[in-house]
Amino acid sequence: MKKILVTGSLGQIGSELTLHLRDKYGADAVVASDLKDGKGSPLAEGGPFETIDVMDAKMMAEVVAKHKIDTIIHLAALLSAVGEKNPSLAWNINMNGLVNALEVAKEYNCKFFTPSSIGAFGPSSPKDNTPQDTIQRPGTMYGVTKVAGELLCDYYFKRFGVDTRGVRFPGLISYTTPPGGGTTDYAVDIYYEAIKKKAYTSFIAEGTYMDMMYMPDALNAVSTLMEADPAKLIHRNAFNVTAMSFEPSQIAAEIKKHIPEFKMEYDVDPVRQAIADSWPNSIDATCAKEEWGFKAQYDLASMTTDMLEKLREKLA
Numbered sequence: 001m002k003k004i005l006v007t008g009s010l011g012q013i014g015s016e017l018t019l020h021l022r023d024k025y026g027a028d029a030v031v032a033s034d035l036k037d038g039k040g041s042p043l044a045e046g047g048p049f050e051t052i053d054v055m056d057a058k059m060m061a062e063v064v065a066k067h068k069i070d071t072i073i074h075l076a077a078l079l080s081a082v083g084e085k086n087p088s089l090a091w092n093i094n095m096n097g098l099v100n101a102l103e104v105a106k107e108y109n110c111k112f113f114t115p116s117s118i119g120a121f122g123p124s125s126p127k128d129n130t131p132q133d134t135i136q137r138p139g140t141m142y143g144v145t146k147v148a149g150e151l152l153c154d155y156y157f158k159r160f161g162v163d164t165r166g167v168r169f170p171g172l173i174s175y176t177t178p179p180g181g182g183t184t185d186y187a188v189d190i191y192y193e194a195i196k197k198k199a200y201t202s203f204i205a206e207g208t209y210m211d212m213m214y215m216p217d218a219l220n221a222v223s224t225l226m227e228a229d230p231a232k233l234i235h236r237n238a239f240n241v242t243a244m245s246f247e248p249s250q251i252a253a254e255i256k257k258h259i260p261e262f263k264m265e266y267d268v269d270p271v272r273q274a275i276a277d278s279w280p281n282s283i284d285a286t287c288a289k290e291e292w293g294f295k296a297q298y299d300l301a302s303m304t305t306d307m308l309e310k311l312r313e314k315l316a
Ligand code: NAD
Pocket: 007, 008, 009, 010, 011, 012, 013, 014, 033, 034, 035, 036, 052, 053, 054, 055, 074, 075, 076, 077, 078, 079, 093, 097, 115, 116, 117, 118, 168, 169, 170, 171, 172, 173, 178, 179, 180, 181, 182, 184
């Protein structure tokens, strides 16, 4: 991984993953890119930045050739709730963008990473400790594109030898860039509102368990998987990874330990609740642990302490 291109780098994951990779491999070794221009963003100020629409394969190929890219981290996609508002756009960006990126990786012999999601599971998947290999019949367009994307990445490895790798991320919690319209966003919003208003109205119902992970663990998961010995990777793509599983009243209780006046109310959004109900309560990350040593550092308590501390500084 001498020269890395990150697509969708201005999003929740990319804005931190680009900096994480620049810390590890050097500022000039990581080219940030997004559909939006990077003006004023620390990514454009701290290293190379290119505007790329992933729907334009030629544009992507030109940047890859220009910077002699050997690794593509493909993040540009629409998330679950936004995808349900505009399913055909979600199909277009998530699938055609991915095919374009895989084609460029094939042509320029690049290593390739793209994330799948807990959204690749559906109501007929086992709900608890969902296995790595199991039934996947998701009910959202987001999930449909994620399952198809997992299969495509396997296909490009087997058929063309592209070194594809990936994980199924759970809901990611972070303080740098707000999430882009997912079902798990409540678990980020709650921290902002706890500091600003000492109260939060959750759009996800009490008792709804979903897997989650703090961003530092997600960043480490990407770099560890990309550096893993390929001979040990049985699955390669779509590894289940998780750090914790909780439901809204548990995160509220954890916040209350720091902000005793904090109040939680519920005003459930039927669309996002239906998505959450179709996802696992918890997934099994044994394959990621065994095949490339995945390990999360943060649990709900340590994440909450850090999130509140960092957000207090940010919002001060
Ligand atoms: P995000 O919505 O925060 O960011 C996506 C970025 O892609 C945005 O900056 C957007 O401008 C860019 N983009 C959109 N259309 C584009 C196009 N046509 N060309 C180039 N860029 C375009 O998303 P994220 O949370 O950073 O997610 C990144 C990836 O990780 C996605 O594949 C997502 O499905 C996956 N994922 C995220 C989570 C999570 O909790 N954040 C969980 C599981 C999987």
